[in-house]
Amino acid sequence: MIERVKGTRDFLPEDMAKRRWVFEKIREVFEAYGFKEILTPVMEYTKLFQLRSGEEVVKQLYAFKDKGGRDVSLRPDMTSSVARLYVNSFQMAPKPIKWYYIANMFRYEEPQSGRYREFWQAGVELIGSDKVEADAEVIALFVESYLSTGLRDFTVNIGDRILLDEFAGMLGVSDDIGLMRIIDKRDKLSQEEFINLLKEFGLGESEIEKVLELVEIKGRPDNVLPLAEELFKSKKAKEEISKLYKLTDLLEWYGVKDWIRIDLGIARGFDYYTSIVFEAISPNELGIGSIGGGGRYDNLIEIFGGKPTPATGFAIGIERLLPILEWKGLIPKPQTGPEVFVIPLKDMEKVAINIAVKLRREKIKTDIELSGRKLGKALDYANRVGAKLVIIVGKRDVERGVVTIRDMESGEQYNVSLNEIVDKVKNLLKR
Amino acid sequence: MIERVKGTRDFLPEDMAKRRWVFEKIREVFEAYGFKEILTPVMEYTKLFQLRSGEEVVKQLYAFKDKGGRDVSLRPDMTSSVARLYVNSFQMAPKPIKWYYIANMFRYEEPQSGRYREFWQAGVELIGSDKVEADAEVIALFVESYLSTGLRDFTVNIGDRILLDEFAGMLGVSDDIGLMRIIDKRDKLSQEEFINLLKEFGLGESEIEKVLELVEIKGRPDNVLPLAEELFKSKKAKEEISKLYKLTDLLEWYGVKDWIRIDLGIARGFDYYTSIVFEAISPNELGIGSIGGGGRYDNLIEIFGGKPTPATGFAIGIERLLPILEWKGLIPKPQTGPEVFVIPLKDMEKVAINIAVKLRREKIKTDIELSGRKLGKALDYANRVGAKLVIIVGKRDVERGVVTIRDMESGEQYNVSLNEIVDKVKNLLKR
DSSP: OOOOOTTOOOBOHHHHHHHHHHHHHHHHHHHHTTOEEOBOOSEEEHHHHHHHOOHHHHHTOEEEEOTTSOEEEEOSOSHHHHHHHIIIIITTSOSOEEEEEEEEEEOOSOOBTTBOSEEEEEEEEEESOOSHHHHHHHHHHHHHHHHHTTOOSOEEEEEEHHHHHHHHHHTTOSOHHHHHHHHHTGGGSOHHHHHHHHHHHTOOHHHHHHHHHHHTOEEOHHHHHHHHHHHOOSHHHHHHHHHHHHHHHHHHHTTOGGGEEEETTOOOSOTTOOSEEEEEEOOOSSOOOEEEEEEEOSSHHHHTTSOOOOEEEEEEEHHHHHHHHHHTTOSOOOOOSOSEEEEEOTTOHHHHHHHHHHHHHTTOOEEEOOSOOOHHHHHHHHHHTTOSEEEEEOHHHHHTTEEEEEETTTOOEEEEEGGGHHHHHHHHTTO | OOOOOTTOOOBOHHHHHHHHHHHHHHHHHHHHTTOEEOBOOSEEEHHHHHHHOOHHHHHTOEEEEOTTSOEEEEOSOSHHHHHHHIIIIITTSOSOEEEEEEEEEEOOSOOBTTBOSEEEEEEEEEESOOSHHHHHHHHHHHHHHHHHTTOOSOEEEEEEHHHHHHHHHHTTOSOHHHHHHHHHTGGGSOHHHHHHHHHHHTOOHHHHHHHHHHHTOEEOHHHHHHHHHHHOOSHHHHHHHHHHHHHHHHHHHTTOGGGEEEETTOOOSOTTOOSEEEEEEOOOSSOOOEEEEEEEOSSHHHHTTSOOOOEEEEEEEHHHHHHHHHHTTOSOOOOOSOSEEEEEOTTOHHHHHHHHHHHHHTTOOEEEOOSOOOHHHHHHHHHHTTOSEEEEEOHHHHHTTEEEEEETTTOOEEEEEGGGHHHHHHHHTTO
16 A cells, blocks of 8 residues: 655545535636636746745745756745746736636645645736736735635735835834734734744834734724824825725725725735735634735746736635635535436346437436446445436336336436437436 | 746646636546546655556656655656555445546656646546446547547557467567567557567567567458457457457447547557557647557556456547647637726726626626726727727716727727616627
8 A cells, every 4th residue: 555645635526526616616706807827837946936935935845856956846836937937928918917827836844734735726916017906906806706605704804015114114123024024923922922022023112012003903994094094104104005095995896895904914924025915814613814815026027037017916725715615514515426327237238328328418427337237236336326316227128118217316216218318317307 | 037847838828728628528528427526646656656657657757855855756647646546545435436537747758849747638547347348438438538529530449458468478478568569669660670679579480470460450340350360369369359349349339439440559558557458549740649548457456555456547648639639620719818898087997897897797707907008008908918898988978877888809889878788798799
């Protein structure tokens, strides 16, 4: 017996049916918003991720040397690959570019509950607009993606890296990234631990007061944006706050404002975000935090050698979202058994195959007894795999021009003439 | 500028649309045949592939050491992973098991035209039946999969490893695998080269005669199976030939016999095949050989430590099939541009967003001007990305309760009242 690779999973038919249900819901919304599907290779040269990423991501890369001695990594997310593709081939294309993907990502860290080495994301990138209208379009789509799965009980919490930068400046902190990292962790810490970390970082009491004031700017935009106006004095900060007001108006017009919260303590892990960032949270008892997130990254394309080009996007973590949808009972129970199971009795194989061919042409999921089992055992199999209907093809019946159709749920049996099988089956399956 | 990893590709929206078209056609047939989707991790421990594979495959594995020093490979095909999954978790499940997958595979060899390091396969595995009925079901599905894409000009060529084994025995050859390898290569060699290789292998003239006789057993089953009966004398071979007759009958009942050929020279590269093997060929001027193949592998599950369990399956090579479909013009031109592009003129953003929201709820692919461009430039963009309709939202129009819809193909313009936009758009898009 050879084990699966550590930290990976197999997806069985029921898993796949559920995953495809979620993917197709999200895909429909992505396409309705005018995003177009792309896919990049699973592997990239490791330096691509080193160029842009926070140290956490690089440490957790699924990196290795290929047979040619090149440093290669399985992608930890799609944004770098998309930016690489844009720089290499799409700088001259009409802007904005709107791309989406549904793909597997990889990381190498000690596997723990809900953290797999191979995991899936559905996401979009909008490249070539620095307008707040582009942020609004992407955030509205982010909300609509969750809504498409039936989820209602969630919020999209919006932060702003420019305001965090300005805040670090106000406090006279030069290591703004260091400060952001601490602020980003606050939800995982007690108030006391949080304050201790800020002290260790070198902040005095009045600065810590300010930090506590900042992380309280958290709630519905109409309630908390006025607080931000009080806290921030600089022109740059004031401009950014106006942008957040405009964003809020736009999201109201998109009809998604109910799900929007401002949370100025949000920084997001990646260092490459430049202004508006956001993440989605859905309250749950499964210990699942963020179910997706994104933000604006106006410098990344330049870092990769392209002409400076603004961009924004998000990724939805399927392994985060799916358990919540299941827990809430939002995913329809998948039908993984065949709709029809055809059992040929003695010498009736040819007729049975004929029936199966006709049903399959109508896209009816049809299975056929292939192992030469007798009726009792074949019925038992049909029952165990969850077939809805069984068609029994017996010689005497066929000589009279009929077969027997059994509804496995109700137990009802019908004698159906050979040329009415397809209609009767559709009727019984309510198609 | 950072390059893509050698031997890999990016798939752009038009590529993805075509690939998804093919995948969905094939998926529909797989499901109609009662196969259920599964997916295994991209990586497996390398020893899994070493245990079962021909040396060619192992040499070409995309193998590496992970950070923990474990020997890991990106899967070269799905059959090993499926057998591993079966052995670990499904030995007690009702048989037969019918699984399908659509997934990426990997190999490490010098990239050449049409041979990528990451490539895609759609395939099935049927586990737990040794009956020729199972071979027929799988081969019928193989034919129907190609038919579903509109392809007609192809054949499925069937060989038999038991007959090749018996043949090696007849010739007194102990290295039957070595002989099979030479026979398998015959289509890439001239008659002279082929004969020379057989001489080097140690065959005398009369044995070479026999080999030439064998590889001529190639054509429609009704024409060539009688020749096989003449060539083979052993009881085991006779039984296997009866099985091929039965297979042919079954495939006739499935309605796919027209595409079936017998070709006793086919061995297929993998060492793990045990009896009936097959591959599909579609004549083309692109230099593409086999577009897919498969066969019975009754020993593999035992090799992986499971209870001996018969199995059969196939894989369709998407990178082989797709160029042929394109070359034949069988893939509908994908619509990758938006169906509707909404352009707000001055101060009309709110109304424009409102219109976009309504259209998107109806799953109409709708884009909206996000960069604040003036009408002329926005129309130019809509034209370049291939939008079908443009909705121009101007202040004066809106005050009169209307917008302008322009059909970008015909150039026609319509004044449409605000609450009739969705209907008019559906009408113009013929939905």
